[in-house]
Every structure is written in C-alpha cells, then in structure tokens.
Amino acid sequence: MGSTARQSPWRKAEERERERGAKREAVLHAAVQFFNERGFHATSLDDVATSLNVTKPTIYHYFANKDEILFxxxxxxxxxxxxxxxxxxxxxxxxxxxxxxxxxxxxxxxxxxxxxxxxxxxxxxxxxxxxxxxxxxxxxxxxxxxxxxxxxxxxxxxxxxxxxxxxxxxxxxxxxxxxxxxxxxxxxxxxxxxxxxxxxxxxxxxxxxxxxxx
Amino acid sequence: MGSTARQSPWRKAEERERERGAKREAVLHAAVQFFNERGFHATSLDDVATSLNVTKPTIYHYFANKDEILFxxxxxxxxxxxxxxxxxxxxxxxxxxxxxxxxxxxxxxxxxxxxxxxxxxxxxxxxxxxxxxxxxxxxxxxxxxxxxxxxxxxxxxxxxxxxxxxxxxxxxxxxxxxxxxxxxxxxxxxxxxxxxxxxxxxxxxxxxxxxxxx
DNA sequence: ACATCTGTATACTGACAAGTATAGGACTTA
DNA sequence: TAAGTCCTATACTTGTCAGTATACAGATGT
Missing domain, CATH: 1.10.357.10 (Tetracycline Repressor, domain 2)
Incomplete structure (x- = not known):
C-alpha cells in the first residue's frame, strides 16, 4: 500500500464521490447538533459553516437549501x-x-x-x-x-x-x-x-x- | 339592571382593569393557537393582531415583547x-x-x-x-x-x-x-x-x- | 372648556439570515 | 500546457419581522 497506482479514471470518480458523500455527512452531523441544541430556526447556516471551517456557499454546494438539511x-x-x-x-x-x-x-x-x-x-x-x-x-x-x-x-x-x-x-x-x-x-x-x-x-x-x- | 348608575370612580377603574385583562387574555388565546399550529417563530405578531382585528402596536400595548406572550x-x-x-x-x-x-x-x-x-x-x-x-x-x-x-x-x-x-x-x-x-x-x-x-x-x-x- | 390618560393606527427603522452572483484556485484529463 | 470541472471564498441582494416614533381619537377628571 502507499503506491496508489491508478490507471482507470473509474476508480478516481468513485473515490471523489465517496469524499463528497463524506462531506455531506459532515455537514449533517454538524447541523443536527446545532438543531438539537438551539433549534432549527435559531441555527444559521453561517454557524454550521463556521464550525466546519468553511463558509456558507460551500454548504450550498452540497445541499439545495436549509430545509433539505433538516429533512x-x-x-x-x-x-x-x-x-x-x-x-x-x-x-x-x-x-x-x-x-x-x-x-x-x-x-x-x-x-x-x-x-x-x-x-x-x-x-x-x-x-x-x-x-x-x-x-x-x-x-x-x-x-x-x-x-x-x-x-x-x-x-x-x-x-x-x-x-x-x-x-x-x-x-x-x-x-x-x-x-x-x-x-x-x-x-x-x-x-x-x-x-x-x-x-x-x-x-x-x-x-x-x-x-x-x- | 340596565340603569348602570355609577357614582364612584372606583368601580370605573376596576372595570377598566378587568377589560384590560380580558384583552390580554384574548391576545394569549389567539397567539397560542398560532403557536401550536405554526410554531412560535413562524407566527408573526402581525398575524395575531390581524386575527383580532387590530394592529401590531396594539399588542405591544399589552405585552412588552413577543417572548412575554409565549412565556x-x-x-x-x-x-x-x-x-x-x-x-x-x-x-x-x-x-x-x-x-x-x-x-x-x-x-x-x-x-x-x-x-x-x-x-x-x-x-x-x-x-x-x-x-x-x-x-x-x-x-x-x-x-x-x-x-x-x-x-x-x-x-x-x-x-x-x-x-x-x-x-x-x-x-x-x-x-x-x-x-x-x-x-x-x-x-x-x-x-x-x-x-x-x-x-x-x-x-x-x-x-x-x-x-x-x- | 382643558389637561390627561388610554387605546389604537400609520408608517418607519434595524437586524438578521437565507440565498446568490461572481471569481479564482486546484485538480483532472487530454 | 490547455480546457474543463469541482470546490470554495468574498461580497452582495432580498425578504421578513420584531420593535418603535409619532399622531390622533375618545373617554376621564378638573
């Protein structure tokens, strides 16, 4: 291990998708804790973003809107x-x-x-x-x-x-x-x-x- | 009954206070129904006021703020x-x-x-x-x-x-x-x-x- | 009649937060 | 190394309300 020899682009795409999923999940995990503690309305996406060391547009790159996150x-x-x-x-x-x-x-x-x-x-x-x-x-x-x-x-x-x-x-x-x-x-x-x-x-x-x- | 003879201002003040209390209660009753149905945040005091045929400042005449109403x-x-x-x-x-x-x-x-x-x-x-x-x-x-x-x-x-x-x-x-x-x-x-x-x-x-x- | 107090309305301010326009850096693939 | 795509940031627009400044009408008390 460590060589990470890759020939096919397939594997790459798959990996990228997995990472995207991981980031989505991270957002959900951060968000749910805010929601449980402060409530949905009182939680701003800026709060969530900041807690993940990113900014709001990043979150919108993974979710259509705030409602989708709660759902x-x-x-x-x-x-x-x-x-x-x-x-x-x-x-x-x-x-x-x-x-x-x-x-x-x-x-x-x-x-x-x-x-x-x-x-x-x-x-x-x-x-x-x-x-x-x-x-x-x-x-x-x-x-x-x-x-x-x-x-x-x-x-x-x-x-x-x-x-x-x-x-x-x-x-x-x-x-x-x-x-x-x-x-x-x-x-x-x-x-x-x-x-x-x-x-x-x-x-x-x-x-x-x-x-x-x- | 029906004559409503009043001499003392006392009775008058008391009556006015009672009416004030009744109006406060009316606000609470209207508000609680909105809160239960739509939630506190999603309820605007304009909604509550309108349902009582008054405007927002009227509500503020009876309560200091929205939080007090919920409380x-x-x-x-x-x-x-x-x-x-x-x-x-x-x-x-x-x-x-x-x-x-x-x-x-x-x-x-x-x-x-x-x-x-x-x-x-x-x-x-x-x-x-x-x-x-x-x-x-x-x-x-x-x-x-x-x-x-x-x-x-x-x-x-x-x-x-x-x-x-x-x-x-x-x-x-x-x-x-x-x-x-x-x-x-x-x-x-x-x-x-x-x-x-x-x-x-x-x-x-x-x-x-x-x-x-x- | 006059001063006041109570209740109400019109019209405004200010803050906050959702969502977006736009740009640029990084990685991918050819 | 060039074209395209993905990811992220800065800086903005916009809508919604809570709360307020101000004025006015009617009743109360002198």
Whole structure:
C-alpha cells in the first residue's frame, strides 16, 4: 500500500464521490447538533459553516437549501427507527417479546443525535414536501409497531385494548426521551432504555392483583 | 339592571382593569393557537393582531415583547398542571390511586391549547429568563409527580424502581399527547386520557404472571 | 372648556439570515 | 500546457419581522 497506482479514471470518480458523500455527512452531523441544541430556526447556516471551517456557499454546494438539511437529518433518524422496527418485527418470539425488543432499540436511538432530531423537529419546520414525507415515514413506523402490538394481543402475550392508542402512548414515552436525556448525565443510553421499557411493559402495580376496569 | 348608575370612580377603574385583562387574555388565546399550529417563530405578531382585528402596536400595548406572550402561554399551561398535581397529591387514597388521578388530569390538560403549548415549546424558544422560570416550573411539577410515585412505592401500591426515571417515562407519554391529539378526530379528551392512563398503569401483559427482572 | 390618560393606527427603522452572483484556485484529463 | 470541472471564498441582494416614533381619537377628571 502507499503506491496508489491508478490507471482507470473509474476508480478516481468513485473515490471523489465517496469524499463528497463524506462531506455531506459532515455537514449533517454538524447541523443536527446545532438543531438539537438551539433549534432549527435559531441555527444559521453561517454557524454550521463556521464550525466546519468553511463558509456558507460551500454548504450550498452540497445541499439545495436549509430545509433539505433538516429533512435529511430527520430522515436519517426515522430510517434508523424503521430499520430497527422491521428487523424486530420479522423475528421470532411472542408479540410481547418482539415489542419489548423493538421499544428498547427505539429508546436507544432516541438518545442519539439523529433520533433526537426526529422528536425535536415539529412538522411546521419542514417544507411542504418534506412534511408529507416526514408524516409518511412516521406513519410507516407507527404501523409496524401497531402490528406488533396486535400480534401480541392475538397470541395472548399482550392485554387487549385499543392498539392505536396503546401504540401512541408507548411511542410517546419513548419519543420523549429525546427531550430529557442528557449524554453527560447519569445513565448510559442502554440503561435508560431498559428502565423506560421496564416501566412500560410492567405498568405500575407491583406484581399481580390488578382489579378495577375490565 | 340596565340603569348602570355609577357614582364612584372606583368601580370605573376596576372595570377598566378587568377589560384590560380580558384583552390580554384574548391576545394569549389567539397567539397560542398560532403557536401550536405554526410554531412560535413562524407566527408573526402581525398575524395575531390581524386575527383580532387590530394592529401590531396594539399588542405591544399589552405585552412588552413577543417572548412575554409565549412565556405567558406556557406559564398558563404549566400552572394548570401544577394545580391539578397539587390538588391530587394532597387528597386521600393509595399512591397508585392518586397517581392515576393525577395522570388523568394531566392528560386532559395536554389536549387543551395551553397544555399543548407546553409540550410544543422548546427551551430555546424562550428568553433566557423565561427559560429559567420554565424549567423551574417543570421541575416543580416533576417533583410532585415523583413524590406521589414514591408514596405509592412506600405503601406498596406501586412496584419498586427508579422513581425519577419512572416519572419521566410516564409524563413523557402524557406530554406526547399534545403532539398527536386531534380535537376534530375521534375520541374526547377524557376518552384519550383514560386510554393512555390505562396503558401506563396496567402495562402490557394481559393480567397477572409477570416474571423477568426483579 | 382643558389637561390627561388610554387605546389604537400609520408608517418607519434595524437586524438578521437565507440565498446568490461572481471569481479564482486546484485538480483532472487530454 | 490547455480546457474543463469541482470546490470554495468574498461580497452582495432580498425578504421578513420584531420593535418603535409619532399622531390622533375618545373617554376621564378638573
């Protein structure tokens, strides 16, 4: 190694493209941290550019506009969740077991930059088209989770109820992690995830003996 | 009635003050709806003014600046929650019973304009001073809820665990209601609240028989 | 009648930040 | 070494609002 003998221009082009991708990613990483900390509107692209030792036009060389940057951040977060959800859905175990695993992965993602961004970004911050795609992706995830809940209700591992409402309640608790989790605070992402999931799975009563409300 | 005989200027001043208060409230009500729908930054005070058939300087006659308006909206929401929490805390019943009642009231508030505003407003949208008060109020509420959780753990009506994390998980699910509840959709605030609370209290398993994790 | 206070409008300033026009340096390929 | 392409910077335009200076109308109190 070290010789880097190159004959074909192909390899070169590929390499250049890879570098371009790396720079795009760097922008996204810098941007998402600003967005999470200060919010989308309060973050200027000059800030982002400066933090990367470049200027604004450079960023515009990689992205069409500010909205695209936000959307990509959100999309990355949502894709992580969807992937985790899909993986878990199609694996073995009872509905409850699958749902528990899904929630745990979901919770961990919520402690990461791009996951946080999903929760912290409101619909109206995205462009019209971005908003539609955002909603579609969220809905897709919601349906996967709901399906797992329904599997659990069918196989008896999860109590009966309104699956839609139950899904919203569970994912709500998980989404909210992104609003209070502090990486510098106590608890690793995994510990936090386990604690949350345990509360959601077990409910509040100490062990058995729940009456009230059929 | 109808004669409106007035002799003392006292009554007059008082009345004027009441009217001033009513107008302030009207501004807050108009503003909070814009904030919830479009977000704080995307709402211009011209929008708010126009919707009230006045102009911007009129609004500045009642509020020092835009930040104050947002803060008042958030404060109203947080005060509702705190009041509900305090009322419930100091009443009878087991910890679990009290917590259940608290969560129900909390959930209902989250479906209302000012409650929604609390969840939809991020720290960084408030002024520095507003942010501090915001956090203080939220912390106060958090501590009340946590105390009720601990009462429940002590009296045996709630299973043992990390009260802090449990509180975050529960209130997270409730807070998130403000992000998905649709007043025009199916389900009254009370129905939604009951469903969420039921999920949180009961957990997922169908009835008894929970093992795993002490 | 006169001085004042309250509420409102018209018309402006000032700041900030998104996005762009333009140029030039560096690398690629021939 | 020349043509073309990619990447980046300087310096600008532009739109949008928050916030304000000023004026005026009507009610209040003397």
């Amino acid at each position: 990509e951040c959100v999309r990355l977060g949502l894709e992580s969740i969807r992937q985790a959800a899909e993986t878990v859905e199609s694996r073995g175990g009872s509905g409850l077991e699958r749902l528990t695993a899904l929630m745990r992965d979901y919770a961990v993602i919520m402690t990461k930059d791009f996951g946080m961004c999903v929760t912290r970004t409101a619909d109206h911050e995205l462009s019209i088209e971005g908003r539609a795609k955002f909603r579609a992706l969220k809905r897709e995830i919601d349906l996967i989770v709901r399906r797992v809940v329904e599997v659990g209700m069918a196989d008896g591992s999860i109590g009966h109820g309104n699956a839609r409402m139950m899904t919203f309640t569970l994912t709500g608790a998980l989404n909210w992690i992104a609003r209070w989790y502090d990486p510098d605070g106590s608890g690793t992402p995994e510990e936090v995830a386990d604690a949350c999931v345990a509360t959601l799975v077990n409910g509040l009563a100490p062990r058995a003996s729940r009456k009230k409300k059929a | 008042e909206c958030v404060r109203l929401g947080l005060e509702s929650i705190r009041q509900a929490a305090e009322t419930v805390e100091s009443r009878g019943g087991s910890g679990l019973e009290r917590l259940t009642a608290l969560m129900r009231d909390y959930a209902v508030i989250m479906t209302k304009d000012f409650g929604m505003c609390v969840t939809r407003t991020a720290d960084h949208e408030l002024s520095i001073e507003g942010r501090a008060k915001f956090r203080a109020l939220k912390r106060e509420i958090d501590l009340i809820v946590r105390r009720v959780v601990e009462v429940g753990m002590a009296d045996g009506s709630i299973g043992h665990g990390n009260a802090r994390m449990m509180t975050f998980t529960l209130t997270g699910a409730l807070n998130w209601i403000a992000r998905w509840y649709d007043p025009d959709g199916s389900g009254t605030p009370e129905e939604v609240a009951d469903a969420c609370v039921a999920t949180l209290v009961n957990g997922l398993a169908p009835r008894a028989s929970r093992k795993k994790k002490a």
